[in-house]
Amino acid sequence: MLKTAIGKFRFMGFVEGISLLVLLFIAMPLKYGMDIPQAVTIVGALHGIFFILYIFAILYATMKVNWAVKWGVSAVAVAFVPFGNFILDYYLKKSPYIKE
Incomplete structure (x- = not known):
């Protein structure tokens, strides 16, 4: 799974x-x-780090695969919705991009 963008x-x-x-x-x-x-302090900081890494992953995938704009915009938008990443992943699996 981690071998492709x-x-x-x-x-x-x-x-x-x-x-x-x-x-x-x-x-x-x-x-x-x-x-x-303290729970929000700790988990919030970790979430912030993961969010930044997620944005970098979006940029990397966009450049590497030449994604359509809708995928990059969708990827950023779903990061603010609970369960949004999992829904996007479902649609991404059905797209031709998954066969990179």
Whole structure:
């Protein structure tokens, strides 16, 4: 999976998507429900790092594969939606780009 530009992008999408879900559904409830703000501090910082790496993966895949603009824009947009990366991955698997 990590041998191709799309494979690297898909992996980073998975990692970034999981980190967003952990931030929203575990760290935020810990902060506001149990008064443990350190959870958001730690998970938020990790999510930020993964988000930056995800953006680099988008740029790399876009340059390497000559992606259409819709894929790059979609990849950035779904990063802000819970489960969005997994939905994009589903559509990406059905596209000709996955056969890089």
